[in-house]
Amino acid sequence: MPTLVHEFDWPDRVVVGTVGRPGSRTFYLQVRSGPRIASVALEKEQSALLAEKLDELLDQLMADEGNRHSVPSGTPAELLDDEPLDQPVEEDFRTGAMRLSFDPRTAQVVLEAFPVVGGSDDEEETELPEPSEVLLVRIPVGTARAFADRTRRVVRAGRPPCPRCGRPVDEDGHDCAAPDGP
Numbered sequence: 001m002p003t004l005v006h007e008f009d010w011p012d013r014v015v016v017g018t019v020g021r022p023g024s025r026t027f028y029l030q031v032r033s034g035p036r037i038a039s040v041a042l043e044k045e046q047s048a049l050l051a052e053k054l055d056e057l058l059d060q061l062m063a064d065e066g067n068r069h070s071v072p073s074g075t076p077a078e079l080l081d082d083e084p085l086d087q088p089v090e091e092d093f094r095t096g097a098m099r100l101s102f103d104p105r106t107a108q109v110v111l112e113a114f115p116v117v118g119g120s121d122d123e124e125e126t127e128l129p130e131p132s133e134v135l136l137v138r139i140p141v142g143t144a145r146a147f148a149d150r151t152r153r154v155v156r157a158g159r160p161p162c163p164r165c166g167r168p169v170d171e172d173g174h175d176c177a178a179p180d181g182p
Contacts, residue, residue: 004133006031006038006092010108014139016047016151017085022159023170029095029113030085031137037086040113040135041094044155050098050111051151054144057100057109061141069107071141079146093133109144111137 008014013032018025027042029050042050062071096116103110113135139147159168165177 001132003131005136006133007136008033008036008038009138011137011139013081013086014111014137014143014147015081015083015085016042016050016147016154018154018157019085019089022157023168025158027154028085028089028091029135030089031135032086037090038092038135039085039089040115041091042113043095044158046095046098047151048155050100051148051155053100054109054111054148054151057102058141058145058148061102067104069104069141072145075146075149076142079142081146081150092135095135103138106138108138108140111135111139 008031011031011033014030016027016029018027020026025044027044027047028039029042029047030037030039058071061067061069062073093115095113097114099110099112099114101110102108114131115133117129117131159170161167162169162174162176167174167177
């Protein structure tokens with residue numbers, strides 16, 4: 001069966017957002033182009049790592065003296081997007097692996113997200129099956145910088161950390177793991 005590719009070139013919107021309350025949020029990478037929307041679920045840690053690696057890629061491009069493309073060092077104000085996810089959020093798949101690259105022909109960052117691959121522990125990791133779906137998004141560098149900035153803010157907007165033990169505090173508190181004083 002051929003791979004279903006959710007492909008977006010120059011999308012109208014690409015964001016990470018959440019559904020649910022802090023402590024039980026589901027993270028989504030959502031892309032929209034006209035009426036087409038794709039939403040893939042991510043883990044919080046995947047979202048944070050995606051923002052970090054995206055900034056690293058953009059910083060490397062800025063530092064490359066041979067790079068002829070203009071890469072912003074900060075988030076362009078006109079590209080800020082603080083709106084919630086487009087509703088209804090319909091999950092296309094849960095993300096397993098992701099890949100980032102840069103296409104110098106179009107001066108775009110290329111983001112690929114692949115679904116979680118199930119399998120037994122006995123399978124050879126070198127022979128992964130062809131994915132059933134893939135999200136393929138090409139975005140300009142300014143949009144990529146704004147995407148990374150928003151993603152970091154979404155990740156930080158969860159439950160506040162306990163000042164004593166650093167673990168997240170729920171609305172009804174938590175069992176603090178810090179020792180009772182010095």
